[in-house]
Amino acid sequence: xxxxxxxxxxxxxxxxxxxxxxxxxxxxxxxxxxxxxxxxxxxxxxxxxxxxxxxxxxxxxxxxxxxxxxxxxxxxxxxxxxxxxxxxxxxxxxxxxxxxxxxxxxxxxxxxxxxxxxxxxxxxxxxxxxxxxxxxxxxxxxxxxxxxxxxxxxxxxxxxxxxxxxxxxxxxxxxxxxxxxxxxxxxxxxxxxxxxxxxxxxxxxxxxxxxxxxxxxxxxxxxxxxxxxxxxxxxxxxxxxxxxxxxxxxxxxxxxxxxxxxxxxxxxxxxxxxxxxxxxxxxxxxxxxxxxxxxxxxxxxxxxxxxxxxxxxxxxxxxxxxxxxxxxx
Ligand code: PBG
Numbered sequence: 001x002x003x004x005x006x007x008x009x010x011x012x013x014x015x016x017x018x019x020x021x022x023x024x025x026x027x028x029x030x031x032x033x034x035x036x037x038x039x040x041x042x043x044x045x046x047x048x049x050x051x052x053x054x055x056x057x058x059x060x061x062x063x064x065x066x067x068x069x070x071x072x073x074x075x076x077x078x079x080x081x082x083x084x085x086x087x088x089x090x091x092x093x094x095x096x097x098x099x100x101x102x103x104x105x106x107x108x109x110x111x112x113x114x115x116x117x118x119x120x121x122x123x124x125x126x127x128x129x130x131x132x133x134x135x136x137x138x139x140x141x142x143x144x145x146x147x148x149x150x151x152x153x154x155x156x157x158x159x160x161x162x163x164x165x166x167x168x169x170x171x172x173x174x175x176x177x178x179x180x181x182x183x184x185x186x187x188x189x190x191x192x193x194x195x196x197x198x199x200x201x202x203x204x205x206x207x208x209x210x211x212x213x214x215x216x217x218x219x220x221x222x223x224x225x226x227x228x229x230x231x232x233x234x235x236x237x238x239x240x241x242x243x244x245x246x247x248x249x250x251x252x253x254x255x256x257x258x259x260x261x262x263x264x265x266x267x268x269x270x271x272x273x274x275x276x277x278x279x280x281x282x283x284x285x286x287x288x289x290x291x292x293x294x295x296x297x298x299x300x301x302x303x304x305x306x307x308x309x310x311x312x313x314x315x316x317x318x319x320x321x322x323x324x325x326x327x328x329x
Contacts, residue, residue, distance in 0.1 A: 027071030048204035149179035173246035201281030267312030
């Protein structure tokens with residue numbers, strides 16, 4: 001008799017489907033990006049990221065408590081820096097009383113058990129909108145790493161649990177690890193953006209932080225001399241291997257959906273926790289299509305985050321985190 005095996009037996013109804021389901025999304029999967037600005041009473045929507053906001057420190061309380069009550073226990077902090085505080089070397093990033101340092105303390109005061117991760121990169125602090133110091137039209141690697149290491153110490157002093165270098169300079173994980181250890185921050189972790197591609201999906205994020213590379217003579221117009229070429233796959237393994245050797249506790253692939261082959265390669269090659277960043281452009285695309293009535297927002301959102309986890313992600317950094325948890329709870 002043919003066929004003996006009928007695969008549809010396992011799909012007959014929701015009860016059997018949920019019994020054999022291989023990937024389940026829970027609040028534990030998410031890391032929530034938070035955008036912080038100076039001021040009081042500020043909750044401003046980011047135009048290219050509908051229903052996503054920049055918060056001033058006083059309004060962070062409500063948001064952080066909301067996240068915690070939803071079971072979202074980790075945040076990734078980004079700051080929007082005033083133009084007048086920007087320079088070539090990211091000097092403001094080291095200010096012990098800077099916005100990032102105050103934001104870390106605020107979150108820890110509001111919710112001591114919330115895991116606080118911080119973005120470590122120069123671009124929000126750079127007059128040029130680059131992740132490194134520029135000399136003669138070039139991004140200078142080693143001098144940048146020194147600033148990133150100091151920045152990491154400063155975040156650790158303010159109470160960060162993990163620093164998340166998103167710059168793609170060579171050797172920065174080792175530079176940061178040694179600096180943290182020398183300052184006795186042996187328990188401060190590093191989540192390294194290991195395979196971060198030069199992607200056009202970051203556009204809305206650069207709107208959110210006003211951090212796009214400036215259009216000026218002798219300033220590189222894109223980030224292709226440090227972020228990876230999106231045509232490359234083997235290189236992601238090399239980058240990740242180096243970051244692990246240099247002491248990264250968690251590695252990351254970014255962006256998400258277009259790069260799930262990379263996520264699976266890394267899953268198959270290493271056994272460290274993997275984070276995937278579903279970036280601002282991915283968020284914007286779905287919001288726009290849903291607004292037009294062309295896609296069903298909630299079901300596409302759930303399909304996307306499930307695909308990211310199925311590919312091998314342990315951690316999903318996503319602007320959809322709150323929406324997903326509201327949907328599944
Ligand atoms: C900058 C940084 C970027 C993102 C996170 N950290 C932008 C960039 O590299 O230009 C992008 C996140 C997103 O698009 O959601 N170091």
